[in-house]
Amino acid sequence: MSTQDTIRQQVTENPVILYMKGTPTFPQCGFSAGAVQILKNLGVNFAAVNVLADPEIRQGIKEFANWPTIPQLYIKGEFVGGSDIMKELYASGELAEMVADLKAE
Amino acid sequence: MMSIADEIRTRLAALAPENIELFDDSAAHAGHAGAASGGGHFELTIVSNAFIGKKTLERHRMVYQPLSDLIPHRIHALSIRALTPDEF
Numbered sequence: 001m002s003t004q005d006t007i008r009q010q011v012t013e014n015p016v017i018l019y020m021k022g023t024p025t026f027p028q029c030g031f032s033a034g035a036v037q038i039l040k041n042l043g044v045n046f047a048a049v050n051v052l053a054d055p056e057i058r059q060g061i062k063e064f065a066n067w068p069t070i071p072q073l074y075i076k077g078e079f080v081g082g083s084d085i086m087k088e089l090y091a092s093g094e095l096a097e098m099v100a101d102l103k104a105e
Numbered sequence: 106m107m108s109i110a111d112e113i114r115t116r117l118a119a120l121a122p123e124n125i126e127l128f129d130d131s132a133a134h135a136g137h138a139g140a141a142s143g144g145g146h147f148e149l150t151i152v153s154n155a156f157i158g159k160k161t162l163e164r165h166r167m168v169y170q171p172l173s174d175l176i177p178h179r180i181h182a183l184s185i186r187a188l189t190p191d192e193f
Contacts, residue, residue, distance in 0.1 A: 030134075031182065068169050068176040069183070081162050084185050088161055 003060035011074040014047035015102050019061045020071045024048050031083040035071040038090045044099040075099060109145050109179050116171040117151060123190055124152040134182070144181030151186070152193045161187070 001009075011017055016039065022028030024036045039046045051058035051070055062068055065079040073080040075098050080086065089095040107115070110127055117125060128148040149168070156164045164187035172180060 068173055081165065085161050085165065
């Protein structure tokens, strides 16, 4: 399976997935740490992919969404944005709306 | 060679900005792994009529596009606020 297919499968199978540097427990970058904190604040379950552990995903994810930076958030298979956009959508309440139907009961 | 900050400003001229504020935050990140490559950390506020009617995602793409070959080596991190003159 090509890297692009792998990524497509990951974003399809996981309703909320964050591509980040490090892990949710040990983020390796301030922007990734901020993205994790937002998702935790929303109280939504999310998958996380540590791009530092996989050079092909690290490069492939930039091509997948044509977006040059990490973290990247996908909800229901759609690219949402990077760290600044997550902050904006979180502050405006839009991010909460986007995941409202996915929240753990 | 032009400084990376000047290079960013020059390239973003394509968006006909009314205002650009570029803050070089590299010093705050000196020593961490990402900074080791020498890439800079920047916070950018750019104000342009080009953003009218565009969603945030699209605005950020417009900013990244002319800078893409500088990321991640010369620009390690870039925070973007892309505003229309009315929003500024």
